[in-house]
Amino acid sequence: MWANSGLDLHLDLDPARKTDSLERGLRDAIRSGLLTPGERMPTSRSLAGDLGISRNSVAEVYGRLTSEGWLEARVGAGTWVAATPRVIAPSAPRARRQTTARLDLRAGIPDATAFPVAAWVAASRRALTAVPTSAFGYGDLRGAPPLREALAAYVSRARGVWASAEAVHVTHGFGEALALVGGALVDRGARTVAVEEYGHALHRDILRAAGLRVVPMRVDAEGADPSALGEAAADAVLLTPAHQFPTGAVLSAGRRAAFVEWARRTGGILIEDDYDGEFRYDRRAVGALQALAPEHVVYAGTASKALTPALGLAWCVLPQSLGGLVADRARLSGAATDVPSQLTLAEFLRHGDYDRAVRSSRAQYRARRERLDDLIGERLTGARLGDAQAGLQSVLELPPGASEQAVTDAAASRSLALEGLGAYFFGDCANRPPTMVIGFGAPPPHLFEDAAAAAVMAVREASRGTA
Template sequence: MRTSSGAGELLVELNRDSGVPLHQQLESGIRTRIRAGLLRAETVMPSTRALAQNLGLSRGVVVEAYQQLVAEGYLVSRAGGKTQVADIAVVEPTIAAPAASGPPRIDFRYSRPDVSEFPRAAWLRSVRRVLNETPYRSLAYIDGRGTIELRTALSDYLNRVRGTAARPENMLICNGFAQGSRLLLQVLAAQGRTRLAVEDPSDNDLRDVAQAAGLEVVGVPMLETGIDVAALEQSGADVVLVTAAHQFPTGAVASAETRAALVAWATARDGLVIEDDYDAEYRYDREPIGAMQGLAPDRVAYAGTASKTLAPGLRLGWLILPSWLVEPMAQAKLMDDRGSPVFDQLAFADFVARGEFDRHLRRMRPRYRILRDTLVDRLAARIPELEPVGVSAGLHVMTWLPPDLGEDALREAALQRGLGVYGLAPYWVAGDGPAGLVFGYGSLRRKEVVEGIDLLADAIATIRG
């Protein structure tokens, strides 16, 4: 690919008091940059006239320097009068050799949707409309909550699909759940909250964030009907984080009784429930279950993201906030990054409002269900003692391990076969819960799921044999 260094600019330092002729200084400066790989092969050099004017030199000095570098093989003259960096002159920067043990050939890592199915054509149509129709004033600094277009589109969508009680003025757009949860915990700590309760087991990423914000973290056991609210009441927490629609990693669904008890706890304790609704759009064997936020909008902060439904790289997330949190969160967002990119928000707003988000989800559900069914069936056929739980929704399933199989040994044996499997150990708050495996299947193909379980069965046989 041919590149250009600009119409007449080239950064070369010249010292007119050094006694070294200027053409030699120019030669040396260009030669050094080529050797370092800073001027890549086929880069078009400025014309002698333009460079002379830019550096305050006579054209003859530049011509002499170029001629010398052409003679040495660093530059080459092309038809049409262009001078370019020669291929043979480039010395590429040293790159560290990759590690001998590469990534697993088949990887059951959780939290990976199939990004190859990203709806590029529909997204491109939304981007084009936004670029053509967005008024200039929308490109100025924006409200800390995000663009009104995206907050409106998402509130309409979530109220329709997830049963929330969202209003555009109570929504905040963030760079994924990671930023939204971090800002929320910081604001809550600044308001005097002291202890965060989390489901045990649960995703471990947020615990470090909470502790950095000054909050104490306590684990609350999980029941088949959701978090143990009686244990929560004894924990002394004033904030609790739940994944009510599809608990991570067990897959448990919070019952109506558990949801009502959580709302009652928050009301009596003057507490807050943070509802992470991370993958509720993907359900296979049960009716949709609405979000808790619709039950108590002033006691539940709802968090959603496009990471599991579209692509993690979009970094698009949203919060539905109680009214008393809206202003401090908007200020925290502005202080953090001055707001998420406008064009991304407007493109997503158009994408949602025109029904493309619904169409994409309808297209992906059958694909993920086939993968889920393949995984469950292959486990039953090859490793029946690994009975999956939490299979009715989402992009992962979990299995408990029998007493004779340890997570570390199994992970190492699998990795030797090019297979990535992941244990439950990081998800226990105290680090001492029963052993198990979490299988993420969203980014795999059916044949990879089948082969992966076969490799795991072979690894188990080796450990036992």
């Protein structure tokens, strides 16, 4: 402990190696924040007196820590803890969308057990034995050519996208596509992006990190509302036209036309997030918005829902004006490409495995949605799921008086992770009654029934006495 010097810090010095242990003790104290940036250190004389070591030893330690950047010395004035310490205490790593709850009904999460492992391994064997060994060198940072070909064919056929292999850019998840496109837009002068007032906070953060100002756009039963997009208000718009995430609204024909008209008039870019465009249960999926204006729309898709997020494979189809800028951003990100997974996905697409996986997941999720709807109809008087017969989640409006937080808490007490619409909200003022977002994708099949029952019980408990 030193006290005379004005600082109160306990240091255990090894009597045999006082100088070294003083150095280590001070470094640890700065690293852990016990000594804070800008704090004045005691003089070497007073610290030597406090610790019972020679003044030279303290001066030597100060000298070493100063040359390493932990301390700053001002000639004739004294010594301070450096204003920018070399090591910033790391913040705890945030696992993406993990939960300790046994049951999980959060939105947008697919059933991990549905990944067709055997078909993937077989496709991988076929793909990797068929390609020339030159494929295992440094790859094209826009994606392995066979995958870009296969994706162009797939999105044209399945989603009506106008795509050539040249326009396809393969990314590590949709998040990377957003980061690259956001950066490319900034590079050509964009400042502001409008996003739907309901959506993933992560996607808004990615756009901000790319250097864009993010502003909310109202969402109603027709999807995002373009009427507030003034000419100067936004340079780009992020949309989920097939199935608004997470409200489920399908972007109406009138709104589609209005967004396209805005893009043509202002030169703005529409980023179409087609995250679950393949999952429509009541009729044929609505085709991609991109087909209306390929030169103004970035179309983005992902393998996370139909296969697994563990692959981290997504893609975008870029307008010609953005291709080079996005490729340049990819180069500067320093990321390397994972060619074997890309070649496997190419084979998976060509061989019809991807379509089979989509069909099988679609049937599963459709059955789950129907089961959930029945359960709610039976056990929650007057309640029903939102209309959207699509995707991996539906909304459930709560009875008057019940709050989203109360349902989330009641669910947590049953070890069920369940979120309200508020968890996705970013607008100015919420224009909806309290509503839960029920994802039916995440549970493995043997836990789905338990999860659905727990959700119904949580809503009942939180609504008791409020109706």
